[in-house]
Amino acid sequence: MNLTESILSYRRYLKRKNYSPHTIKNYLHRLQRFFSWTSVSIELMRPENVKLYIDFLLERQLSPQTINGHVVVIRTFYNYLKDEGIAVDNPVIKGMSLRVARPLPRHLRDAEVPVFFDVVKRRRDVAIFMLMLRCGLRVEEVADLTLGAIDYQHNRILVKSGKGAKDRVVYISPDASDALAAYLRTRLITGEQKVFLVEKGIHKGEPISVRGIQKRIEYYSKRSGVSVSCHQLRHTMATQLMNADADLVTIQYLLGHTRIKTTMRYCHLSNMKAQRDYYKAVARVIEKSKGTVIWNAG
Secondary structure (H helix, E strand, O other), X not given: OOHHHHHHHHHHHHHHOOOOHHHHHHHHHHHHHHHHXXXXXXXXXXXXXXXXXXXXXXXXXXXXXXXXXXXXXXXXXXXXXXXXXXXXXXXXXXXXXXOOOOOOOOOOOOOHHHHHHOOOOOHHHHHHHHHHHHHOOOHHHHHXXXXXXXXXXXXXXXXXXXXXXXXXXXXXXXXXHHHHHHHHHHOOOOOOOEOOEOXXXXXXXXXXXXXXXXXXXXXXXXXXXXXXXXXXXXXXXXXXXXXXXXXHHHHHHHHOOOOHHHHHHHOOOOHHHHHHHHHHHHHHHHHHOOOOOOOOOX
C-alpha cells in the first residue's frame, strides 16, 4: 500500500467529514511523524509497534494528553482504511491511551485582569484579547474572524465553523465593541477579509496566525507578570458570567460546548457567589419552616 497515496486519500476523507483546516493539518502532521518514525508498513502494523511509539514519545517528554492525541490520529487513520474496504487490523487497541490528570481550568482573578491589560498597548492586541475575554472566542476563531461576520447593528458576531464545525452567535459587550472599533479605525486599508492582520515585517497586511496571537499573549504575560494564555481568557469569561448568575446552559452556548460537563469544568464558584447562594437558600428554608421550633435559647 502506497503511504503517500493513503495519506492524500485520508486528507480528502477528513475534508468530507468537515474537519476544520487546523484539525486536518494537525492530524496529517502527526500521522506523517508516526510513519517517519517506524519502518513497519501500513498493513503489518501491530499494537506492539504503537506501544513502542508511545514509549518513544514519553522519552521525548511529551505530555500524556499530547501522546493520546497522537494515538487518536493513528486509530482514526486505520478506521478510515477499514471504512474504505481495506483489510487491515487497527493497531490501536482498548486501554492503550495514557491516564491523564484533569485539573480544573485556571482563570484570571479579578485583580489580575487590569494588570494584564495595562501592558497591552497595541489596539489590535487589545481587541483580540477582549474578544476572548468578553465573547469567549477561541484563538482559532479570532484568527479566522472576518469583517462580514461582525454584526455591528445588533452587537454580535457569527462564529462560522467553530470547534466541531458548529456555527454559533456570540454577543459583543460595550467594552469589547469599543476595543474592536478602535482597532478597525486604524486597521490597514486592504482587501483582506480577515479582521486581524500582521502589522510589521515582510508579512505586513496578511492575516495573523494562531501562533502569532499566542506569541503576543506570551509576550504580554511576561511583561505583566500575570500567567495567562488565550484559553484562560475563555475560562475567565465563563467564571465571571457564572459568578454574575448567568445560566449554565447560556454559558455552554456562548462557549460553543457540545456537553454541559465541559462547561461545568470552566466555571469556578467564587466565595462571593457561594456566600450569596447560601444566604438566599437559607432564607427560603427559614421562611418555609416558620412556626417550627428548631432551637430554643431558653
